[in-house]
Amino acid sequence: MxxxxxxxxxxxxxxxxxxxxxxxxxxxxxxxxxxxxxxxxxxxxxxxxxxxxxxxxxxxxxxxxxxxxxxxxxxxxxxxxxxxxxxxxxxxxxxxxxxxxxxxxxxxxxxxxxxxxxxxxxxxxxxxxxxxxxxxxxxxxxxxxxxxxxxxxxxxxxxxxxxxxxxxxxxxxxxxxxxxxxxxxxxxxxxxxxxxxxxxxxxxxxxxxxxxxxxxxxxxxxxxxxxxxxxxxxxxxxxxxxxxxxxxxxxxxxxxxxxxxxxxxxxxxxxxxxERRGRADAPAGLTGPTALVWRMTRGSILGWAVGGLLTGLLATSLAGVLADVATKLPSVEAILASISADASIAQGAVVIFFEVLGILAACAAVQTVCRARQDEVHGTAEAVLATPTGRVSWLAGYVLVGFAAIAVVAAAGVTGAALGIAGRGGDWSLMGDAAVVAAGQVVAASVFLVVTALVFVLAPRLTIPLGWTLVFLAMVLGLFGPLFGFPDWLVHIAPIAIAPTVTGDGVALQGLWWLLFAIAAIAGAAAALMRRRELAPAG
Structure with missing residues (x-):
């Protein structure tokens, strides 16, 4: 006992x-x-x-x-x-x-x-x-x-x-x-x-x-x-x-x-x-650290992309349903308006679902960078770094594949939106709105990508718990904040809530420049600090 x-x-x-x-x-x-x-x-x-x-x-x-x-x-x-x-x-x-x-x-x-x-x-x-x-x-x-x-x-x-x-x-x-x-x-x-x-x-x-x-x-x-x-x-x-x-x-x-x-x-x-037997010889495309990261993470990226496809499909399929609900319930209309600024009800539905898409893209990015920590703990990173591959290049491979994962999930969401419109004979003008909001969520998800990379450099043991916690907090603030009646300043802490979006008469850039500045600054800091960082195995 x-x-x-x-x-x-x-x-x-x-x-x-x-x-x-x-x-x-x-x-x-x-x-x-x-x-x-x-x-x-x-x-x-x-x-x-x-x-x-x-x-x-x-x-x-x-x-x-x-x-x-x-x-x-x-x-x-x-x-x-x-x-x-x-x-x-x-x-x-x-x-x-x-x-x-x-x-x-x-x-x-x-x-x-x-x-x-x-x-x-x-x-x-x-x-x-x-x-x-x-x-x-x-x-x-x-x-x-x-x-x-x-x-x-x-x-x-x-x-x-x-x-x-x-x-x-x-x-x-x-x-x-x-x-x-x-x-x-x-x-x-x-x-x-x-x-x-x-x-x-x-x-x-x-x-x-x-x-x-x-x-x-x-x-x-x-x-x-x-x-x-x-x-x-x-x-x-x-x-x-x-x-x-x-x-x-x-x-x-x-x-x-x-x-x-x-x-x-x-x-x-x-x-x-x-375990599945591996190939005797590596394929021709597996020639560098970035290709290796893609090979190891492509299955999980595909899973997040399927989620993105379904989210885009629901965005345009339910646009009409939400419009009907909002006309009957002023409270729902107020929530949609708080999330989607001056956009129409159908545009508001796209904005809401594509914020979910932004969370899925952020999850794909965080999971990819967390793989770097897992490889470091398991000892496989040491074998890669024993080659001419430098520390910054090694980490850059995960960040690049993470950004590719964001782009793939966003593209799947836009594809799903097109399928939803085609299936219901909806308004094809929503495709432009979907593309704009998806591009904005790519920027928002990239913030989580570089922040997780910086955490990996500065506090390796916190990479996995802190990376996922930040995504969870952004989901609560950005998606549920308007429903819960949170003040705007608190909701806008979440990158997904201040990404570029659509309005009734155009595009609202919102916090685009701040997000781009944060991405550049954090990515630069992670690269600079990675040059002098030693391997940090579990312990």
């Missing part, structure tokens, strides 16, 4: 700052969403009208929760529960992989298994660590909702509902760590399962049976194939069902049990899914 408690304390200490950001961020999102919803949809009539519109448009249902009535608490959870659950799921799956496959990959697991801890106790400590993290998330999220004046019962179901989905994906992350040979492969598998589950739950809700007054939906059978669907069917502040949350927890613990069995039977460092 002493060995187990030591392992658990080590995990809690190692993850304390990362978990603090995940947990507090989830609780804060719940709190500010309630504040924003109570201000923007303060009347029962407004909430009923928005629910009716959403239920009548299945595409909206793909990305929202399960409608359970127009009361304040239930309405708020319809808007935000899937995102609370998604934060818990990301936290849990990353935690699971970090303490299983990544430890094996970096040689730490071999040292631990040589002690009396053996092979199973570290995995059990990781399971308990994940349980405690989700318990803390559930309690703080529930307290955040209770502090707004919402009911205790519904708040507890909401908090523990998000955490229950997190437990499901703790199991997914643990199993991914047993299946895949690398931590990157395990994280990728867990993320794809997460996104697929999210879409299955949304599709199941969209195909569900609405009530006659269009205020509630009974999910279709498809929703019950997804942990997100189980969590949503707890219906906080409406039915307060607990048994779907038990199903989530049982699913996660069952996967954890399977992972323990696999851990006991396989060789350390091995995986159930074997």
């Amino acid at each position: 002493n060995v187990f408690s030591t392992l658990l304390r080590q995990r809690l200490r190692r993850d304390r700052w990362q978990l603090l950001m995940w947990i507090l961020g989830t609780a804060l999102l719940a709190y500010v969403t309630y504040v924003g919803v109570s201000e923007s949809y303060g009347t029962q009539q407004d909430r009923e009208a928005l629910l009716a519109t959403a239920i009548a448009n299945p595409v909206i249902m793909l990305f929202r929760g399960l409608p359970s009535g127009a009361d304040e608490g239930a309405f708020m959870l319809f808007l935000i529960f899937p995102f609370l659950a998604m934060l818990a799921a990301f936290m849990s799956s990353f935690l699971a992989v970090r303490h299983t496959r990544m430890d094996e990959e970096q040689g730490r697991a071999e040292l631990v298994t040589a002690t009396p801890a053996g092979r199973v106790q570290p995995l059990l400590a990781t399971v308990v660590h994940g349980l405690l993290a989700n318990l803390a998330l559930a309690v703080l999220t529930a307290l955040a909702l209770i502090s707004t004046g919402l009911g205790v019962s519904g708040s507890l179901v909401a908090g523990f509902g998000a955490a229950a989905v997190g437990l499901s994906f703790l199991g997914v992350g643990l199993l991914s760590g047993q299946l895949m040979r690398t931590s990157r492969g395990a994280n990728s598998l867990a993320v794809w399962v997460l996104l697929l589950s999210f879409l299955i739950a949304g599709l199941g809700n969209a195909l569900g049976t609405p009530s006659p007054d269009l205020q509630r939906i009974e999910s279709s059978w498809l929703t019950w194939l997804s942990p997100f669907g189980w969590g949503e069917n707890s219906r906080p502040f409406a039915d307060d069902n607990v048994w779907p949350l038990v199903l989530c927890a049982a699913f996660g613990l069952a996967l954890a049990g399977v992972s323990v069995a696999l851990q006991s039977s396989r060789d350390l460092g091995a995986s159930l899914v074997p």
Whole structure:
């Protein structure tokens, strides 16, 4: 027991700052969403009208929760529960992989298994660590909702509902760590399962049976194939069902049990899914560090590009729907106006969705630069730098590929916008608006690219947590700030909110020159400081 408690304390200490950001961020999102919803949809009539519109448009249902009535608490959870659950799921799956496959990959697991801890106790400590993290998330999220004046019962179901989905994906992350040979492969598998589950739950809700007054939906059978669907069917502040949350927890613990069995039977460092055999000879194009980075990251860039394509498709497909909603609900029209200046409603829809595109592009860029830190920790960077490749050229390869990733995601978004217009016979003038906003978001995403590169140079160990935290903060401020009623100066801290955009009669440059100046200055500082930086392995 002493060995187990030591392992658990080590995990809690190692993850304390990362978990603090995940947990507090989830609780804060719940709190500010309630504040924003109570201000923007303060009347029962407004909430009923928005629910009716959403239920009548299945595409909206793909990305929202399960409608359970127009009361304040239930309405708020319809808007935000899937995102609370998604934060818990990301936290849990990353935690699971970090303490299983990544430890094996970096040689730490071999040292631990040589002690009396053996092979199973570290995995059990990781399971308990994940349980405690989700318990803390559930309690703080529930307290955040209770502090707004919402009911205790519904708040507890909401908090523990998000955490229950997190437990499901703790199991997914643990199993991914047993299946895949690398931590990157395990994280990728867990993320794809997460996104697929999210879409299955949304599709199941969209195909569900609405009530006659269009205020509630009974999910279709498809929703019950997804942990997100189980969590949503707890219906906080409406039915307060607990048994779907038990199903989530049982699913996660069952996967954890399977992972323990696999851990006991396989060789350390091995995986159930074997690595693909590499080529005997490198292709002709693989002639430098930049080409090598592209080769290693092209799969993840393709995944972000698919997300960009879908975002662009939704932007023009839903433009007409949002225009109808705005004409019925002045609160929605005010939110669109605050985001898109003097643009029309259809242009405002494009602006909103293309800000999401900017976040996706920023994620692709940050992930690419974070790969530099992973290569440094794993020792592969040392082999590259032993060649005539200099430190600045080596880092420049990641930055260049990161910018290419931004451009690819933006281009995919514009392509998706064209497909959306063609599919619905819409207004082709929106294509010009989409191109302008996409170009502006390329500039905004490039800020995250160079900032992450500078963090990598100055504080290597913070590269991954700080890079992703900055993107998360920009998403909250830029996308949700107008909904939450944040002051303009706070919203405009997010680069995506001050990128060039469209207005009713032209283009608004907004903070373009400031963004370009920041990109040039930060990139220059990163290059200058990289010249004298030594390798910084993990430790």
